[in-house]
Amino acid sequence: MQIIRRPEPDTDHLSDELPPLLKRLYAARDVRDPHQLDYSLNALLPSSQLHGIADAVGLLKTAIEAGRRILIVADFDADGATACALAVRGLTALGAHDVRYVVPNRFEYGYGLSPEIVEVAAVQQPDMIVTVDNGIASVSGVAAARERGMQVIITDHHLPPAELPAADAIVNPNLPDDPFPSKYLAGVGVMFYVLIALRSALRADDWFKRRNLAEPNLAQWLDLVALGTVADVVPLDHNNRILVAQGIKRIRNGSCCAGIRALLAVAGRDPAGVSATDFGFFIAPRLNAAGRLTDMTVGIECLLTNNDASAQAMARQLDDLNRERRELQNTMHEDAERTLAELSLADDHAWPAGLCLYREDWHQGLVGLVASRVKEQIHRPVIAFAPAGDGENLKGSARSIPGVHVRDVLDAVATRHPGLVTKFGGHAMAAGLSLAQANYEAFAAAFAEEVERQLDGETPVGQILSDGDLEATDLSLRTAELIASAGPWGQGFPEPVFDGEFELVERRIVGGRHLSLKLRPPGANKPIKAIAFGTDDSAWPARVERVAVAYRLDVDTYGGRRQLQLMVEHLTPL
Template identity: 55%
Template sequence: MHNIQTRAVPPDACATLVRGGYSPLLARLYAARGIAQPEELADGLGALLPWQTLKNIRPMAARLADAIARQERILVVADYDADGATACSVAIKGLSAMGATVDFLVPNRFEYGYGLTPQIVELAATRRPDIILTVDNGIASVDGVDAAKRLGIETLITDHHLPGSQLPDALIVNPNQPGCDFASRHLAGVGVMFYVLMALRAELRERQHFADGAEPNLGELLDLVALGTVADVVRLDQNNRILVGNGLKRMRAGRMSAGVAALFQVAGRAAHKANTFDLGFTLGPRLNAAGRLDDMSLGIACLLASSSESAMGLARQLDELNRERRHIEAGMREEALADLSDIDPQSRYTLTLFREDWHQGVVGIVAARLKERFHRPAIVFAPGDGEEVRGSGRSIAGFHLRDALDLVYKRQPELIVKFGGHAMAAGLTIRQAALGTFREAFESVARELLDEKQLTRTIETDGALPPQDISLELAESLAACVWGQGFPSPTFYNRFQVLKQRVVGEKHLKLRLASRGREFDAMLFNYADWLPDEIEAVYQLVANEWQGRKELQIYVEHWRAAADEMLEG
């Protein structure tokens, strides 16, 4: 069951944006997304939030500057997802450009799990670092920092995840740590590292480190910052939109790293028209495939590649891993749906599933698919170490997943070995024997925090478009904007006559639609049954490029027979 809802448009904000020079349609779209003043849409790097407002960033910059002066060995310890990989690459490139002696280590998720654990510290110690610098992890690594300290290794933490009740005894830069006044809580891990480099460059300027004029241009790292930010699905507030938008400009202009260019090529996407969809749904998954099935060192090596030839070889390996990941995911998804066939998912507030043969690296994606299909918080488990199982969860709006797990833990501490994450995604480890008890405890918490309205999917649209406004030019104009998590790409809602329809690729519908005398080509993906003669459709406008020609297409996302109950397309 779905509700269709038109986003509210504050009239005063809309009028202000029109006076600021925006078209009535763009003003409407931006106002509906919380923009009230034209300056909130400033996209130049000069409009970034000042790095000085990040807690501890000055002392961290000073410590890194000291390390460069003393030629101390810095070892970057990264997370094994796309955010961690891009953050690691930004750290390696940026620190190296400023004269640091730097290397990296990324945990294999199957051997070491997440974060700076004592086991990872032991492995890191074999590299004989003076400093461990974490990227996209570390805020919960109390034991790991203590282990490093016992070995005489200093730890610097850059992270963006929510802290637990105890912070590690280390210098921390994290916009979500207590006492941080940074105006955005939504920086990705790669964004935090980029800010640290800005502070470090400023510190080195004061020390006249760049007296020979060889000051690095940090803008050259923005393609990696954009990729990691979008792939990590953080909210695209103004600060993140600036980072992403400037990274996309570099990609479109062909001024990107060899690794990012190679990922575009193996994905069959055109970098000259790069958008957030490319980053989140084609490049990001290929990068993530390394951490899910193999070792993220492969992904980092691709991003750090110095030549197109070496980058392409690594990108092809990532592409092959992604194909394998999709195959594994499809099998697990079908098995999960089979397991759910014995129950009514709509009768439950949560979905918690486990099989002995499921792949630990793919559980998060399967949880996301189940969440999308049933609009329920979902956690999928796979075998872990010994008698433990490891799970990954995805949530819906209004249900903070990490806080829900924290509530389960506080009530029944014996159920959860460890957990972490944020509102929409989290990971946890439990004993396999406790799986049934955990399932019911998690369900109980959800029933306290959710209601039936929240469990009904609401599809938000930007209302109807006059048919005369539906054009290739509008599609291209919208594609040039930065849309994403928390700043969703525009969707519209109109009634159409279905003039023609045929199945293509065995599972998609190619359509010819009409509205008020105008006709449009359209696609409905992953749906191969016949549509009625008249539908009401939620859709996006797409500038489709085929054999050198651009043409307008309507991508139908949801539809219903006119005046009938909404069905998902």
């Protein structure tokens, strides 16, 4: 693992009212204009710039005015669940008479608006289907729905295939030639924009006055938008940071739905101090556990209920599922480590450029998590596969590294080797695919070859980008709180990481596999608590006096007392 320090940035363009440390951190993250630090709702990009949104709004407005039945078809992850809850809550508040939803069970129907899901949807006799966080590749599913007389509106953010479905309207910032400046909206963000535009259209037609209907404040559901945006690990560009910051602000002020409040409670997180990190590490995994192991319905219902007792019961159910998920994931990861060991590759550079792993007893809902952990170990794009359940096909989940656009890799493989991949979709850093089990070995070779072509001779090496060293006086609770308040931090706008050398005062293993440390900075009297998760010191020399550490500043609230703690990203004994 290499620790690379960011170049010293030019901070002259940022206000002198900012603390010098924040000016440095912001400038290093390409903040070039003070406007990029304006997280008010007035700074949001206008919905009018989204291609197709006028068509979608027109159809939804007509459906609401006519009292037609609208069915939301959701994805089975946290982004899909929050987008579904937002759509149901928002459309109902805007005056829709009959809004329902269906979410595919990933093990029975797979992803998206498939013809099979249209059959399930048809039982509820909807006049209109609205997809959230899916649908951009559902050519056959949209055709099946329209053949049954259903209108179809697609709201999605995934990269589109060459052939678009013949929907009545499509809203997706990643459509070719779409002028919307932010290409990183999550599915829940796209739905939020549709609701904003729909409310404006209804307001212009005096809908709320004519129906004596209270015009809803859509900002009340920004808690859902913030959660789904962080959970889907989309880059936090300025527009997404506004959505996340506003959602966090409302949760901290006590204005959030019962489900999020209950999920925070079972995770032991205080709503008054919630952060984007809490969404990613504590809330999203519990919500995603439902979609990974059973059915996302319980997650969506948790986000839809206004009853605290019901929300708490469902949050506990999600917490139980998450415990089960962790146990299964740990077993699968141990399997993966044994497989890596069996390859017996003595030289790190001998790893294939892209690695595929498969075991017939793996759980298809968890292969993405295994791929992610193995990718972090070997610093290569990884696809983990599991049986699809039909005895003939495999389902895979890919995780990539900077510099390798994994969906483009899959597209290239499919183009060079027609028929090798049944279907695929995703983003630059993560993707999903299906293929025949008989094609696995050929696909693994083709995948490695295509990744190597993208790398163009470069050997991928794990890197940590550091914001440099901190003076001992800056290693303080005050600095940790300052950085926490300067977010939201996340994908594409990373939380600051620093590095330096410390005197090792104390070390011990806690929780069976975590390393608890006390580190003394140069020139300081008192040591600082630090924790390195998933790290042990079994391979260290018997006597270690100094360590090189890459770390984040964290506020430890254990025992009700706030104190500084270093969250170790990488650790090397000196």
